[in-house]
Amino acid sequence: MAEDKITNWVAPNDKSGEFKRGQSQFRSFIKKGGEFPPEAGRYHLYVSYACPWAHRTLIVRKLKGLEEIIPFTSVHWHMQEKGWRFVTKDEEGQVPGENVTPDPLGGKSYLREIYFGVDPEYKGRFTVPTLVDVKQGKIVSNESSEIIRMFYTEFDDLLPEKYKNVDLFPTALQKQIEETNEWTYNDINNGVYKSGFATTQQAYEKAVVTLFQSLDRAEKHLQETEKEGPFYYGSSITEADVRLYTTIVRFDVVYVQHFKTNLRTIRAGYPYLHQWLRNLYWNVPAFGETTEFTHIKNHYTKSHTQINPFSITPLGPEPPILKLGEEFAAVKFALERAKK
Ligand SMILES: N[C@@H](CCC(=O)N[C@@H](CS)C(=O)NCC(=O)O)C(=O)O
Numbered sequence: 097m098a099e100d101k102i103t104n105w106v107a108p109n110d111k112s113g114e115f116k117r118g119q120s121q122f123r124s125f126i127k128k129g130g131e132f133p134p135e136a137g138r139y140h141l142y143v144s145y146a147c148p149w150a151h152r153t154l155i156v157r158k159l160k161g162l163e164e165i166i167p168f169t170s171v172h173w174h175m176q177e178k179g180w181r182f183v184t185k186d187e188e189g190q191v192p193g194e195n196v197t198p199d200p201l202g203g204k205s206y207l208r209e210i211y212f213g214v215d216p217e218y219k220g221r222f223t224v225p226t227l228v229d230v231k232q233g234k235i236v237s238n239e240s241s242e243i244i245r246m247f248y249t250e251f252d253d254l255l256p257e258k259y260k261n262v263d264l265f266p267t268a269l270q271k272q273i274e275e276t277n278e279w280t281y282n283d284i285n286n287g288v289y290k291s292g293f294a295t296t297q298q299a300y301e302k303a304v305v306t307l308f309q310s311l312d313r314a315e316k317h318l319q320e321t322e323k324e325g326p327f328y329y330g331s332s333i334t335e336a337d338v339r340l341y342t343t344i345v346r347f348d349v350v351y352v353q354h355f356k357t358n359l360r361t362i363r364a365g366y367p368y369l370h371q372w373l374r375n376l377y378w379n380v381p382a383f384g385e386t387t388e389f390t391h392i393k394n395h396y397t398k399s400h401t402q403i404n405p406f407s408i409t410p411l412g413p414e415p416p417i418l419k420l421g422e423e424f425a426a427v428k429f430a431l432e433r434a435k436k
Pocket residue numbers: 102120146147148149150179221222223224225238239240241
């Protein structure tokens with residue numbers, strides 16, 4: 097039935113035209129003494145470099161030094177009717193990014209086969225990230241916000257002091273981070289999708305206006321706290337940086353044109369967000385090294401045929417991210433003029 101196509105982000109018969117994100121189905125936790133105890137090599141993380149939710153898990157995996165403990169595989173960027181697929185043997189090495197390989201565990205072709213392998217009756221979506229317990233053949237979680245929290249603490253006993261001390265959710269900031277998460281998630285992380293997948297003018301306008309109001313709010317926060325350090329909450333990286341980064345780094349490159357979030361760009365319209373973004377990308381390997389622009393650009397523009405039927409990927413913007421200290425031509429011009 098046409099209505100059931102997984103690439104129809106809003107059902108054609110939905111009059112509201114609004115994108116409504118479903119709930120993740122697997123919500124267990126890795127815990128000492130629990131069904132899923134922390135153990136090196138026991139869990140496998142499936143991601144897509146294109147996906148902002150999966151990207152959170154790759155960043156935290158690196159920030160917490162979990163590379164040897166939690167191996168991962170990225171799917172191919174092209175998501176079609178059967179959902180995410182792994183690269184074939186022939187494609188291996190031709191798609192950029194570490195660990196873009198055929199499925200190393202069960203040799204599956206599609207991510208959906210992993211979901212059906214665990215539960216043949218599974219009715220949810222086949223999403224990344226997916227964290228699998230290889231020992232028991234179960235899915236632990238497919239909810240990024242919870243996977244990253246497990247990574248913050250649950251493997252600490254297996255980590256050297258340096259990584260144990262990385263605290264992305266410090267007690268003193270938890271309340272503020274939770275409050276920020278609320279609007280960052282609804283209006284920005286999910287807001288770009290609500291804008292882009294809307295199928296009525298009204299739904300689009302509502303989402304895009306809310307999105308830019310919240311970008312203004314993040315910009316103001318960064319401006320006011322600039323002296324305290326380069327990160328969202330001052331001198332240390334926290335969850336707030338991780339969760340905002342994965343949307344902002346995709347913003348100019350994809351969302352502005354593909355999701356029509358074009359009231360402003362980050363590079364020309366948000367100097368503090370732009371500076372904050374580039375500091376993370378260029379100075380913190382966990383952010384820069386997990387950002388794969390080929391996957392990001394190709395995935396959205398070639399997979400979302402509901403909004404881009406010819407799957408043409410725009411060439412710009414070039415470069416996808418400016419160097420630190422470099423300015424967008426119009427900004428540079430304005431700054432020079434202002435000095436005169
Ligand atoms: N709430 C989930 C959302 C994950 C999600 O929607 N991932 C997208 C890629 S960006 C996906 O795999 N979509 C496939 C589908 O919905 O069929 C999380 O944060 O982990």
